[in-house]
Each structure stands twice: as structure tokens, then as C-alpha cells.
Amino acid sequence: ALSARGKGRRGRHTHTRYMVQAGARATIHAMIALCLAVVGCTPLAADRTTGGWRRPADARPPPAPPPPAGFSSVHQLISASRCSIYVMQAKVPGIERHKRSQYASHHWVSHSLASHPWRVDKLSEADVVYFNASLTLRSPGRYRNLGTLQKSHERLAANNSRCGDSPPAAIYSTSFSINDRAQDSSMCTKVPCRAPLGIHYLAELAVGPSGLDIVTPFVSSASLLADLPPPTPWSERKLLLVVLGRIINPALSTVRWHAWLALHSNPLATVYQYNLKGLWMGAACDLPTANGTRREAQLSECRRVWGAEYDCESQLNSAKKNPCRRGWSSLSRGFRAASAEAIRGKYIGEADFKEEAMRHKFCLVTRGDYPSTRKVTEHLLLVGSMGCIPILALGNLPSPLATLPLSAAFNLCRITYIVDNDRAAFGEATLNALTAVTEQEARIRWAEAATLQSAFVYRGNSSLKEPSAAEAVLAMLCHHARTLRGGLCRQGRFVQDPAGAYRSVTPDTCPPPQVTETERREEIGVGAVGAANFN
Numbered sequence: 219a220l221s222a223r224g225k226g227r228r229g230r231h232t233h234t235r236y237m238v239q240a241g242a243r244a245t246i247h248a249m250i251a252l253c254l255a256v257v258g259c260t261p262l263a264a265d266r267t268t269g270g271w272r273r274p275a276d277a278r279p280p281p282a283p284p285p286p287a288g289f290s291s292v293h294q295l296i297s298a299s300r301c302s303i304y305v306m307q308a309k310v311p312g313i314e315r316h317k318r319s320q321y322a323s324h325h326w327v328s329h330s331l332a333s334h335p336w337r338v339d340k341l342s343e344a345d346v347v348y349f350n351a352s353l354t355l356r357s358p359g360r361y362r363n364l365g366t367l368q369k370s371h372e373r374l375a376a377n378n379s380r381c382g383d384s385p386p387a388a389i390y391s392t393s394f395s396i397n398d399r400a401q402d403s404s405m406c407t408k409v410p411c412r413a414p415l416g417i418h419y420l421a422e423l424a425v426g427p428s429g430l431d432i433v434t435p436f437v438s439s440a441s442l443l444a445d446l447p448p449p450t451p452w453s454e455r456k457l458l459l460v461v462l463g464r465i466i467n468p469a470l471s472t473v474r475w476h477a478w479l480a481l482h483s484n485p486l487a488t489v490y491q492y493n494l495k496g497l498w499m500g501a502a503c504d505l506p507t508a509n510g511t512r513r514e515a516q517l518s519e520c521r522r523v524w525g526a527e528y529d530c531e532s533q534l535n536s537a538k539k540n541p542c543r544r545g546w547s548s549l550s551r552g553f554r555a556a557s558a559e560a561i562r563g564k565y566i567g568e569a570d571f572k573e574e575a576m577r578h579k580f581c582l583v584t585r586g587d588y589p590s591t592r593k594v595t596e597h598l599l600l601v602g603s604m605g606c607i608p609i610l611a612l613g614n615l616p617s618p619l620a621t622l623p624l625s626a627a628f629n630l631c632r633i634t635y636i637v638d639n640d641r642a643a644f645g646e647a648t649l650n651a652l653t654a655v656t657e658q659e660a661r662i663r664w665a666e667a668a669t670l671q672s673a674f675v676y677r678g679n680s681s682l683k684e685p686s687a688a689e690a691v692l693a694m695l696c697h698h699a700r701t702l703r704g705g706l707c708r709q710g711r712f713v714q715d716p717a718g719a720y721r722s723v724t725p726d727t728c729p730p731p732q733v734t735e736t737e738r739r740e741e742i743g744v745g746a747v748g749a750a751n752f753n
Contacts (some may be wrong), residue, residue, distance in 0.1 A: 304344035435623035602623035602671030
């Protein structure tokens, strides 16, 4: 741009004036660095890659850094993460058609900001800028708003900072991750647009360089906590609840398939899933195509699960794609071995779901189309009311920082177990380990979960004193900006922040402790006489 404007007298004058201003700023930077060095402060890096976090200048000391193991409660996160938030209005209002849906984080964040005490009216006073528009798929004005968002840096540059020459505020927006791939440059996911001083998304899956986005929980309605049945005593609970919902095409992910195959007929587990009848074409992938062997098995399975009145021949003849994929042999055999009743599945409503959560010891949560699923937050919410303890089968995936909500603030292993998502996670060893978990251990996890429960539920009348997910996520914005950018404004100058790097305090995995068969029998009181009939 400077090169283009340099043509002609006016362009040359503009270029000269810019160079003089740049030289003056460089001199000022050197003087500030010398001044800060004298008083023992660390100056801002010359390349500005770390940035600086700002808040209204005052005499208070910087907030204390988060504990290495994470914050102990939602209230502690909020009290340690206060900052100033400016709401940048979009040209096209974000109207969510389904305000209670898992994609509506923009709705409840903007609702909280309407009267939030951390909100400021001047852009120059902001530590954090929240772009008030949903970029979710099918949201009105999505692409027009995205263009406005990408130009938001121009508005920041036009507003002088109250902290001298510190970097501008961090910008955040809500977006469902499907169309925001890191390789799609038009969606503002590449450096410098997504650099540490750029734009950060609140999304279900953090994309791009690690630590630039914040995983937002698929919040649950407060109705999930209403009219909860009393918790069943630990000794009377069934071991494992598995609510798989829709089992997606194995070409996308086989995790739910393997969970269903391993557990749907296991007496220790209660399994719910939607109808699997539509996947009958993949029920013979392990059989040869010669002599019509595979086709005959496909038609046989179709009639078994759909009934004689269904036109299986026409459906198979009109199939446009090969239903079999590499590695489907075990899935095909498992489908044929399952009963028609198990394949047809069973639906579970909210009332029954709450009852089942309160009468099981553990609940398995597996990934769907993407690692995040609403069942993660639903079970993280219910365990705080003595519901089943979540077993998250989200291992072998990106780090918790990219997949689990609030994992940079709370160590979720305090209230859950995280296991690998391969077939071993649903096998006998894992069930043995879960059987050996004592009531004392469960009560410790219930107590820990109660302190984090409000982070996973949305209530329209929440506040900083009685927070819900909106207040927790806004505190995460402040925590993210402060840790990512490495400093804050104190008494009108930038000083180093002790918060450290933005990282996950939740380990990649934290499986239940493995036990031997003897230890398991001793724990549940099964002696040598009953050992043969135990399994």
C-alpha cells in the first residue's frame, strides 16, 4: 500500500511522514525499554508477538497467576480474571433460530454482556473486544459479518490505548467450527489474521495453531437440573450408562460403532442409541462379492431388521456408493451377530435420561461427527448433583485444549476419567477398573464437580455472584487474553504479567487405575467359589 501511494508528490510526502513517525516511535520504544529496565520490569518484545493485556490503570497489583493444577471453582476463575470488555456491534444482527441448540453460544454470551459489569463503552478502554455476531452456519448475515470482523483491526488502530503504546485488545467472536478450517484462508484462520494479536474464536473445536481459540461448552438448559430424581445409593447402582444417540457413518468415525458393538449386550451396561436399520448395506463387508454371497447377506439383513414389507432389492440396486470401507469387517460381523431389537435401538427422553444418570455409577461419552458432543457438558453438569461419573472416550485426539471446554481453567480429571477412544477403552480391563472404584472416590469427585457445575449450564438471570456458563466463558476470554499476550496495563504502563502461557491443565488422558482380577473380586466381595460365574 505504501508503495502504491508513493507515486506522485502526495504519495512521497505520505511515505516520508510515515518514516519520520516510525523513527520517532522507535526512539520512544528504546526510551521506554530503558526506563522499564531501570525499575526492574521486563520490556515488551520488539516483534510484538507476545502482546500486552490492558485494564483500567490503577494501583492494584496484577491478578495472581492461575494455580498449576487449575482454578478450584468457577468463582475463583472469575475473581482472578477480571478485565474490560468492549462489545463491537455487527452490521447484521445475529439472530439464532434455535436459542437452546448446541450452536447458540453467541446467544447466551451476548445476553450476558448486555448488562455485564465488565463491559466498557469506549474501545480505547478495552482489554477484550467481543464481536457481537454469530458466524455459525446458516446465521443471517454470516459472511457479511465475517468481512466486518476481518476489518476490526482498523477500528482498533484508530483508537488510542489508555496504556500508551501497548498492543491493541484481543478480538473474539463465536463460530461453529465446520466451515472455519485452518486451510481455508477466506475464513480468517491463517497468520497474521489468526496471530496472537489477531482474531480468536469461541468454537466447539479449536482449529489452527494451538491456544488461539477457546472451546466453548455446549451448554445445557437449567431444566436438566430441575426435578432430578434422588441419587441411587452407590452399592445399588448399575455400572455403566452409554447414551450414544446417533451412531454416525463409520467412514467418518468408528468410535461409537466400537462402543456399541462392545457394550450393547453387556449386562454391566445400559446402552441407548438411535435406529441402526439404515446401515444394513454395510452388514456384509467381510463377505466376498463372488457368486452373490455379499448381496444375499445384505438382503437377508435388510429383511431381518426392516421386515418383509420393505423393498430391499430396489434400495440395494439404487445405492450410489459402495457401503463398505477398509476395516469394516469386524463391524459387519458385529451387526449380523446383534439382535434385531438391539439394532432398532431405543430413544431416551430428558426425564428418563436424568433418571438413568442418577442410578448408574459411570456414563460413557464418545465423540460424534466431531470430538465435542453435547453429552460432555450434560454429564459434567449432572455429576455435580451426584449423577454418574463421566468417562470421556476422547483420547487419541487433539489435546484437551482443542477439544474440551474450559480445560485451560479447570482440571477436568478431578471429576472425570479420560480414556483412549480405541476398542480397548470399551473392553474388560476398563470395566474391571470401573468396578473397583469405591464410593469414597466417587464422593470426592461429586464434591469437586459441584464447584464447577455452574460453568456448564445456562440461566438467563445469572450474575457474577451466581454465575452460569456465560460468566465462566467471559472470564475465560480475559484469562486467555492475559496469558496469551503476556502483560497488563498498570498505572498507565505495560508490565509483565505472571500468569504464564495459555495451556491445558487437564491431562491428555486420566484413565481409572487398572486393577487385577483378584483385586476386583475382593473389592466387590466375589470369592473364589463365585469367580467362575462372575463374567
